[in-house]
Amino acid sequence: MISRTLLVLLCSTLHSILASLPPDGAYPVPPIIGGLRLSSGGKIIDITHRYVEEMPAYGAEEGMGQVVRLVASLKNGSNANWSEFKMSVHSGTHLDSPAHFYDEYFDAGFDVDTLDLEVLNGPALLVDVPRDSNITAKVMKSLQIPKGTRRVLFRTLNTDRHLMFKEFDSSFVGFMADGAQWLVDNTDIKLVGVDYLSAAAFVNGRSAHLAFLKSREIILVEALKLDNVEAGLYNVHCLPLRLVGAEGSPARCILIK
Secondary structure, eight states: OOOHHHHHHHHHHHHHHHHHSOGGGOOOOOOOTTOOBOTTSOBEEEOBOOOOTTSBOTTOSSBOOOOEEEEEOTTTTOSSOEEEEOOOTTSSSEEEOGGGTOHHHHHHTOOGGGSOTTTTEEEEEEEEOOTTSOBOHHHHHHHOOOTTOOEEEEEOHHHHTTGGGSSOOTTOOOBOHHHHHHHHHHOOOOEEEESSSOSBOGGGHHHHHHHHHTTSOOEEEESBOOTTOOSEEEEEEEEEOOOTTOSEEEEEEEEEO
């Protein structure tokens, strides 16, 4: 026979369970990616581009082409749908490791699997860059980024021009070599985020990358989707795939405000 104390305890537990259920037993509405509200009151903002055929590929006249291919399907008699994807590791929103431009780092194994996740996750400042030039040393000085800032996302004319939604355009805005070197020498920035396929301007591609990656302390996050996001302070989270031996990787990047 159930004791009175145990019966009271069971009733109390059942009441707590019922009280926690959604009204009418309905399941909560699934969150919308890009606008998910957090229990702390924050909001997730997706700053990753979708991988589609029309997405620009660096230096290519045409887009990326087919990225995902269905190789087996239920409709054709398979017991499951089964897809594969193929693309460059520097496609869409992605990260560069030091091995991208330094062969000695490539040989030493400094691939994307060795990148510091602490650098890729934490407080970040989103800044608007003057729209009339590439990012030079003069531009970097003008931004007056506070000392101690470790992660900065640079929004440029690329976002205004919607360059990630059309064929590759070599006139994109990026860092010049002197701007990259000024950042290295005069700031505490370890994560550099930009809004096109390369952090470096087309005319200064190699030299700017060399300046950024020489110390192996700076991680480049490229082709971020920064439209419809206010400038200011956020928490950024960027996670690459663990591609052993690869000098770059696609990444899913979000901001939390």
